[in-house]
Amino acid sequence: MTSNQTPFALLQHTATGLLIFGLVISCGACSHTAHRSGMPAGAQTVLDASIEDIDAGRYEKLYQEAADEWRQSATLEQSEATLKTLHERLGNVRVRDFETAREEQTSTAPIPGHSLIVAYQTSFDRGQGMETFTLVEHGGTWYLARYYVSSTMLK
DSSP, rough: OOOOOOOOHHOOOOOOOEEEESSSOTTTTOOOHHHHHHHHHHHHHHHHHHHHHHHHOOOHHHHHHHHHHHHOOOOOHHHHHHHHHHHHHOOEEEEEEEEEEEHHHHHHHSOOOOEEEEEEEEETTTEEEEEEEEEEEEEEEEEEEEEEEEOOOOO
């Protein structure tokens, strides 16, 4: 991605990935979001709530509760459109298998500060993919700042 491209340009220009500042489209009953060892409890709570909200289509609520980094990168309308497109192309989540959770402390982009990167191997209605959630901590509170899905179904 070049410096003048928005994350939403990736939706049009990449064959294997989709960068979304937002949340996962999933089937709530199928989501596997049990507390993970080493994952801060506050971050797990935000991740679980975000997944529930997106499952219910509460995109505006998700947008308003997202990290400033997300809202500075995309409007509500862009976020809703991207999440809907992702759902149309991949369908609901059937199985989400936890892969890793890694805390970082950095002063550089893309997300400076205290962050948590959580990855899942995911089976969607229309194919397999890898979901990566980036949460950021501001003032002791965790927020979802970025969501990335890579799947051959996004070609």
